[in-house]
Amino acid sequence: ASSRLVETVKLDNQGLAKLLRDGDVLAIQPISPAFSNAVTLKGYVAEPLRHPYRPGMRILDLIPDKEALISFDFYRKTNALIIEPSKIGKPIPLLDEINWDYATIERLSTEDLSPQVLTFHLGRALLQKDDSQNLLLQPGDVVTVYSRRDIKGPLARQTRLVSLEGEVVSPGVYQLSAGETLKSLLHRAGGLTPQAYVYGLEFSREDTRLRQKENIQNAIARIEAMGTTQSAKEATRLSDASGGATLTAADMSRKLQLTRLSKIEPNGRIALELPPGAENLDDLPDLPLENGDRVHVPSRPGFVTVGGAVSNLNAYLWKSHQTVRDYLQLAGLEEGSDTQQMFIMRADGTIKHAIDHASFLGIGGIQNQRLHPGDSIVVPNQLDYETWGRALVRNLKDWSQIFYQFGLGAAAIKTFKK
Numbered sequence: 001a002s003s004r005l006v007e008t009v010k011l012d013n014q015g016l017a018k019l020l021r022d023g024d025v026l027a028i029q030p031i032s033p034a035f036s037n038a039v040t041l042k043g044y045v046a047e048p049l050r051h052p053y054r055p056g057m058r059i060l061d062l063i064p065d066k067e068a069l070i071s072f073d074f075y076r077k078t079n080a081l082i083i084e085p086s087k088i089g090k091p092i093p094l095l096d097e098i099n100w101d102y103a104t105i106e107r108l109s110t111e112d113l114s115p116q117v118l119t120f121h122l123g124r125a126l127l128q129k130d131d132s133q134n135l136l137l138q139p140g141d142v143v144t145v146y147s148r149r150d151i152k153g154p155l156a157r158q159t160r161l162v163s164l165e166g167e168v169v170s171p172g173v174y175q176l177s178a179g180e181t182l183k184s185l186l187h188r189a190g191g192l193t194p195q196a197y198v199y200g201l202e203f204s205r206e207d208t209r210l211r212q213k214e215n216i217q218n219a220i221a222r223i224e225a226m227g228t229t230q231s232a233k234e235a236t237r238l239s240d241a242s243g244g245a246t247l248t249a250a251d252m253s254r255k256l257q258l259t260r261l262s263k264i265e266p267n268g269r270i271a272l273e274l275p276p277g278a279e280n281l282d283d284l285p286d287l288p289l290e291n292g293d294r295v296h297v298p299s300r301p302g303f304v305t306v307g308g309a310v311s312n313l314n315a316y317l318w319k320s321h322q323t324v325r326d327y328l329q330l331a332g333l334e335e336g337s338d339t340q341q342m343f344i345m346r347a348d349g350t351i352k353h354a355i356d357h358a359s360f361l362g363i364g365g366i367q368n369q370r371l372h373p374g375d376s377i378v379v380p381n382q383l384d385y386e387t388w389g390r391a392l393v394r395n396l397k398d399w400s401q402i403f404y405q406f407g408l409g410a411a412a413i414k415t416f417k418k
Contacts, residue, residue: 209268
């Protein structure tokens with residue numbers, strides 16, 4: 001038998017005319033993906049592209065002006081404002097801030113094929129025309145421009161926007177200065193109007209909202225797990241007693257409560273724990289602000305609300321001398337109400353729970369608490385303490401404890417009353 005041979009055949013006219021025999025194996029090599037005369041520009045730029053390389057090519061030949069760094073996403077967001085004008089004025093930056101301090105050139109060494117990363121100062125190269133930063137390029141180089149979101153720099157160099165709304169002399173979206181606080185920003189915005197209700201100031205943060213949402217999902221998972229275990233035990237007990245499994249009232253109650261809890265949309269509010277008599281900016285804390293924070297200063301309300309297991313879900317005129325008991329009499333308690341688990345959601349976002357105000361001989365209990373304008377009273381329904389509800393109450397107390405842990409604010413009350 002003859003030995004095997006390997007032969008190279010060019011795909012020209014002569015090579016294509018070569019005769020093949022039975023048993024020959026023809027292997028066609030792929031085209032190399034390497035570009036021998038290209039320089040790549042990518043990252044936060046208008047058009048990530050390969051550009052033809054020419055001898056002596058430098059950074060400014062690849063990025064000739066600032067317009068080359070305006071991404072198409074900026075124009076898409078701008079055009080969307082015409083279609084959705086409600087977004088105008090929100091703290092949503094149309095353009096991510098360019099990282100002018102740092103950009104890179106990735107290069108494969110021609111000597112030992114090791115990867116190299118060269119850094120340069122984009123601002124000095126493009127804006128200041130600094131020759132020391134206008135680096136010479138080589139074929140195959142990959143130049144990357146970053147945004148501040150990609151690589152975070154010092155706070156002083158970041159663009160941070162905060163929204164001021166409501167009873168502010170000059171409401172709007174403000175760019176933060178380094179070290180600016182809630183109090184100093186409100187001073188810069190002209191202060192508060194005479195109608196401002198400082199005690200009810202709403203301060204919301206996006207990171208807090210995301211954590212609240214995650215905590216709600218964890219709570220739902222825990223309740224479902226506890227409910228499944230307890231329901232299985234209860235079903236076994238009922239099956240032994242009656243000869244068949246039955247859906248218990250506790251199962252239906254659990255499903256109803258989980259449905260309500262899943263509908264809650266956290267608002268990211270952070271309770272500032274202000275004194276009820278707060279009237280001016282000096283009563284506010286020097287709270288450092290972050291990008292995306294939202295501050296809403298309401299006008300002073302003239303009512304309190306009562307929700308939950310009451311006959312008349314309503315808002316009632318606030319009167320300084322009236323207590324929780326007075327408002328419960330106006331709203332009327334339902335038969336299934338649980339006043340031992342009721343709570344007050346103060347206008348400043350804090351919670352006053354009945355357990356924390358246990359009375360002695362009817363003195364000092366939560367029903368004797370006086371309310372502030374904008375406060376809300378919530379009366380939960382009774383839970384089935386003999387089945388799954390016992391474990392739930394032992395671990396989470398009730399829905400008001402969940403509200404307290406997650407700081408859900410008025411959004412939670414709205415869902416709770418449905």
